Amino acid sequence: MKAMNFADFKKRVNLSNTDICREIFAGHRDAIRVKKEKTVVRNLERIFDATLKISNRKGFQAMSMRDLSKETELSMGALYAYFSSKEELLEMLQMQRRSITWRILSEHLEAIRLPADRLRAAIRIHLYLSEAMQPWFYFAYMETKHLSKKDQEDAKASELATEKIFIDILEDGVSQGVFRETDTTLVAGAIKALLQDWYLKRWKYSKRKISVDSYAAFVIDTTETYVNAATRPH
Amino acid sequence: MKAMNFADFKKRVNLSNTDICREIFAGHRDAIRVKKEKTVVRNLERIFDATLKISNRKGFQAMSMRDLSKETELSMGALYAYFSSKEELLEMLQMQRRSITWRILSEHLEAIRLPADRLRAAIRIHLYLSEAMQPWFYFAYMETKHLSKKDQEDAKASELATEKIFIDILEDGVSQGVFRETDTTLVAGAIKALLQDWYLKRWKYSKRKISVDSYAAFVIDTTETYVNAATRPH
DNA sequence: GTCTATACACAGATAGAC
DNA sequence: GTCTATCTGTGTATAGAC
Numbered sequence: 001m002k003a004m005n006f007a008d009f010k011k012r013v014n015l016s017n018t019d020i021c022r023e024i025f026a027g028h029r030d031a032i033r034v035k036k037e038k039t040v041v042r043n044l045e046r047i048f049d050a051t052l053k054i055s056n057r058k059g060f061q062a063m064s065m066r067d068l069s070k071e072t073e074l075s076m077g078a079l080y081a082y083f084s085s086k087e088e089l090l091e092m093l094q095m096q097r098r099s100i101t102w103r104i105l106s107e108h109l110e111a112i113r114l115p116a117d118r119l120r121a122a123i124r125i126h127l128y129l130s131e132a133m134q135p136w137f138y139f140a141y142m143e144t145k146h147l148s149k150k151d152q153e154d155a156k157a158s159e160l161a162t163e164k165i166f167i168d169i170l171e172d173g174v175s176q177g178v179f180r181e182t183d184t185t186l187v188a189g190a191i192k193a194l195l196q197d198w199y200l201k202r203w204k205y206s207k208r209k210i211s212v213d214s215y216a217a218f219v220i221d222t223t224e225t226y227v228n229a230a231t232r233p234h
Numbered sequence: 235m236k237a238m239n240f241a242d243f244k245k246r247v248n249l250s251n252t253d254i255c256r257e258i259f260a261g262h263r264d265a266i267r268v269k270k271e272k273t274v275v276r277n278l279e280r281i282f283d284a285t286l287k288i289s290n291r292k293g294f295q296a297m298s299m300r301d302l303s304k305e306t307e308l309s310m311g312a313l314y315a316y317f318s319s320k321e322e323l324l325e326m327l328q329m330q331r332r333s334i335t336w337r338i339l340s341e342h343l344e345a346i347r348l349p350a351d352r353l354r355a356a357i358r359i360h361l362y363l364s365e366a367m368q369p370w371f372y373f374a375y376m377e378t379k380h381l382s383k384k385d386q387e388d389a390k391a392s393e394l395a396t397e398k399i400f401i402d403i404l405e406d407g408v409s410q411g412v413f414r415e416t417d418t419t420l421v422a423g424a425i426k427a428l429l430q431d432w433y434l435k436r437w438k439y440s441k442r443k444i445s446v447d448s449y450a451a452f453v454i455d456t457t458e459t460y461v462n463a464a465t466r467p468h
Numbered sequence: 469g470t471c472t473a474t475a476c477a478c479a480g481a482t483a484g485a486c
Numbered sequence: 487g488t489c490t491a492t493c494t495g496t497g498t499a500t501a502g503a504c
């Protein structure tokens with residue numbers, strides 16, 4: 001089976017901002033004062049684009065509602081028809097990113113059985129998704145501390161849940177004898193760290209002209225080298 | 235040679251907050267209005283401790299000068315005797331962390347010649363330093379975007395400079411034939427990502443009761459496994 | 469050196485016209 | 487649905503007493 005690349009991924013997955021906003025509208029129908037879907041989707045798209053753009057430059061806390069109003073070309077009054085407070089806007093963005101991530105990962109991994117295949121697929125999908133939604137992932141990572149205490153706990157739980165996917169794959173592989181015995185928790189954490197580096201240090205990787213496909217190949221290569229290595233004698 | 239552990243590192247390096255503050259005083263004698271060293275050092279210590287504590291919980295931008303005044307038990311007026319603006323306080327913290335990092339890394343690597351030894355030492359020192367100054371490292375990472383544009387460039391340059399240390403070690407190793415040929419830039423980036431994960435996700439590693447020494451061993455192990463692996467046939 | 473009191477800009481949020 | 491105008495709290499920073 002030829003490995004999926006980023007172009008394939010984008011074709012397979014619907015991740016236009018319009019689709020995302022339609023999904024958010026469905027989930028927040030009662031919280032949003034405006035009722036006409038077409039209007040809501042158009043404006044939510046502006047609002048999220050602008051929020052991500054401004055926040056990823058100078059921070060969500062430092063972005064004022066007046067900044068957001070100017071960038072979206074909507075008045076302050078209009079903005080508050082879509083969320084009841086700045087904090088709620090933050091939660092909408094965080095929540096949406098989390099639920100999309102979970103859905104896409106589950107969908108794509110469901111059909112894959114062999115641990116070696118699952119490991120490669122999980123790395124690729126996570127990486128490609130974070131590439132397709134880079135501003136969302138960067139934002140979610142950097143703005144966790146501005147969430148309420150409860151939502152911070154949710155964010156950590158979600159982080160551990162995606163890490164658990166990798167742990168489970170690794171453990172399956174070990175128990176089936178296709179991977180050698182390693183500290184699967186540490187290995188899973190290391191994979192996550194490498195995946196996160198891609199969207200946190202985008203500036204570095206673009207400057208070096210490293211494509212997401214070649215980075216995927218690198219992460220897979222390092223991981224496989226480690227879990228397949230012959231145990232060395234002391 | 236027995237490998238240095240974290241306890242050894244702490245013994246070898248003077249990194250009490252008092253020492254750090256004395257160093258800052260030396261570098262900012264003219265910017266600080268108060269002149270008695272003992273007073274300055276005592277208060278700077280409070281100020282930095284409090285800033286790191288509050289900012290690492292809710293963000294530097296979200297920390298008000300009134301918060302800082304309460305936590306340090308210094309009045310607003312007194313605080314402004316030590317820096318001329320909130321932004322300057324941020325720069326002092328960033329700058330200090332950078333210069334300490336650079337100094338410690340250089341000092342400790344100077345005497346080590348063999349690439350394999352240098353690689354292990356660079357990983358250990360970086361990791362141990364970030365452990366000894368965890369709040370500083372976390373702060374520096376998370377608050378880069380609140381710096382002025384120029385200082386943001388400096389921060390990126392410094393990030394690339396420490397990465398260059400690893401690149402150079404790896405290249406030396408390759409040209410001396412002790413490491414196999416790899417993409418040294420990617421490998422160096424991966425090492426950095428793993429090192430950063432340690433201070434960015436401290437909550438995770440403490441929950442799992444992973445010590446800094448065992449994490450050091452893990453990072454060294456994965457790296458060496460990769461750079462020593464026999465090239466696989468296609 | 470440190471304090472209290474205060475200046476004044478700007479934040480988030482809403483009321484009510486259209 | 488969207489706007490303008492405005493309320494009220496809080497932000498950074500400083501002046502001047504002690």
